[in-house]
Amino acid sequence: MRIVRYAVGGVRHYGEFEAGDARIVRCEGDLFTGLAPTGHVDEVGDVVILPPLERPRVFGFAYNYASHVDETDRDVPEVPVCFMKPSTAVIGPGEAIVYPTDGELIHFEGELVVVIGKEARHVKPSEAREYILGYTCGNDVSDRIVQRKESAFGTLLIGKGQDTFAPLGPVIATGLDPSGLSLTTRVNGTVKQSASTADLLLAVPDIVSYLSRHLTLLPGDAIMTGTPSGVGPILPGDEIEVEIEGIGVLRNPVVAESL
Template sequence: MKIVRYLHGGRAYYGVLGDDGTIERIDGAPFDGIRRTGERDDIASVKILSPVERPRIFGVAYNYRAHTDETGKEQPSIPVLFMKPSTAAIGQGDAVKYPSGAEIVHYEGELVVVIGKQARHLAVESALDCVLGYCCGTISVTGLCRGRRASSAAFSRARAMTHLPRLDLPL
């Protein structure tokens, strides 16, 4: 099943993307279960939005060993986590806005995991029960000033820019 969030007639909806180029609307959000309304919209007449409104975005740096090796850095012994602001998630076709002073921009394709349920202290075998779906993301990693990205503050600032990851359809 391919779930999309889209704008039609000035209103945002969730829907299930069909093979025929139409989207069948879902009543409410898919996080509480999928209840199809029977209403359909043509994909050509809608604007695809970011899959989640105001998401909390977490990333894991240095998760691709070959890239870490290319840079000559040591592989971290524990995951290096970072956050991006909710305004960073933009929809398909939206403009990517680079901050002034950005000197180096790298593009990285990422697997985006959309968590659909609030949870805490889960058993490992229950973790995937909280996943709503997956989508592709394009993350732009920006070096603000040459040589400053090595510090933790510069790393966080570079990773936390708004309008930089694009999340592609569908979930």
């Protein structure tokens, strides 16, 4: 399934895209215990596509592609480098990434995102997929100047967690094998990142297992798995596209902050 969260007349629904993505089969039920078609179909032009999850906890994995480790001139981490983004950082397809008034160097980072489907604790890698609902696209927007200053003191929040710095979508794709999906990021139509999730240093089952070893994962948690090489700056007026095989294209414009 390619599950989409959307609104019609201010009422929110989950549904499934039909082939061609022009229509959505509206569903009833719960995202985590089961959705069933209602028989009603909505035209995409009549709806607003929302973030696929409502206020999720967002976890991130840094330096999880060797190519990105190389471009940052660092060593491969001895342990996974993790961080979190506030739920208020999450936006959906078509929503604007806000470039802060005091921003100096804001980067895009295209990533595969894991969506947790049920509570997970002390999960073995071989069992991890039983706890995964599906996958979506993500953009780990980062304020590099703030990030570097925070990281120098062993912290990381504002550099990654500002409002609109976690675009997710457009759908939650279920039934995918995450071990070799193509990932492409474009800025204004120009390809900036092109990689495969086969190149993840810590694969998806290991990511879920590692986090669940140390904390309880909850239904609706989103895990950004890391970005490959090619990250770079964005500016107001740009449009960023993150495309992942089997999921679709997450597209967001960039606008200047208005106070």
